[in-house]
Amino acid sequence: MESNLNKALKESLKYFSHKERLATFKTWIFSKKYPCNVEKMAEAGFIFIGSKNEPDSVKCFFCNTNLDRWEPNDNPWKEHLRHAPKCSFAKLQQPMDQITLREYYILHSQLCHSVIDAYIEEQRLASGKLFKKLEAKFRK
Ligand SMILES: [Zn+2]
Numbered sequence: 010m011e012s013n014l015n016k017a018l019k020e021s022l023k024y025f026s027h028k029e030r031l032a033t034f035k036t037w038i039f040s041k042k043y044p045c046n047v048e049k050m051a052e053a054g055f056i057f058i059g060s061k062n063e064p065d066s067v068k069c070f071f072c073n074t075n076l077d078r079w080e081p082n083d084n085p086w087k088e089h090l091r092h093a094p095k096c097s098f099a100k101l102q103q104p105m106d107q108i109t110l111r112e113y114y115i116l117h118s119q120l121c122h123s124v125i126d127a128y129i130e131e132q133r134l135a136s137g138k139l140f141k142k143l144e145a146k147f148r149k
Contacts, residue, residue, distance in 0.1 A: 014128045021124045024056055024070030025117065027105065033057040038065045043081040052105075053085035054098045071098035071120055 023029050030051040037047045037057070050057075050067060058075070059066035066077045074093040089099040097119055101108060108116075132140050 014125070017124050017128055018121060021070065021120055022117070025105070025113075025120075027051055030054070030056050030070060036064065038079065039081045045079050045081055045083040045085060049085045053089050054096075055085060055089070069093060069096060069098065071116070072096035072123075 031047060033056040034047040034051065035057070036059075037050070039045050041048070054069045054071055055067040055076070056070050057066075058068050059077070063077060065079045066075065068075045069089060072093045072095070074089075074096065076088065076092055079088075086099070086102050089096065090102065093099050097116055101112075105113070133144075
């Protein structure tokens with residue numbers, strides 16, 4: 010059986026692919042002629058998490074920052090960095106095919122670390138005593 014941690018890692022890492030991010034945008038509020046279009050949104054790290062009532066709700070696959078209330082002339086990269094100045098992906102400010110393989114692996118490992126941290130926190134909250142037993146087996 011696959012662990013929940015593996016599943017969480019796989020789910021998060023798949024969004025390193027521009028194509029996978031783009032595929033989450035089944036609909037978008039602005040057409041291609043505007044700077045705030047689906048291509049640019051996906052390029053800047055966003056995946057669509059909206060609904061009928063929230064037609065422009067997105068989140069960054071890397072830092073999980075949620076954003077909405079987009080304007081047609083917004084620059085997705087700039088808005089990303091403005092609202093999430095610590096996001097390593099937002100700091101790229103350029104498409105992923107413009108970075109080095111080393112930069113890619115560093116981003117990759119950062120994302121793995123944050124998924125692991127979130128998983129540990131989730132386990133701590135969900136399984137209280139059981140988790141304390143597990144935690145006690147390791148150095149603090
Ligand atoms: Zn981000």
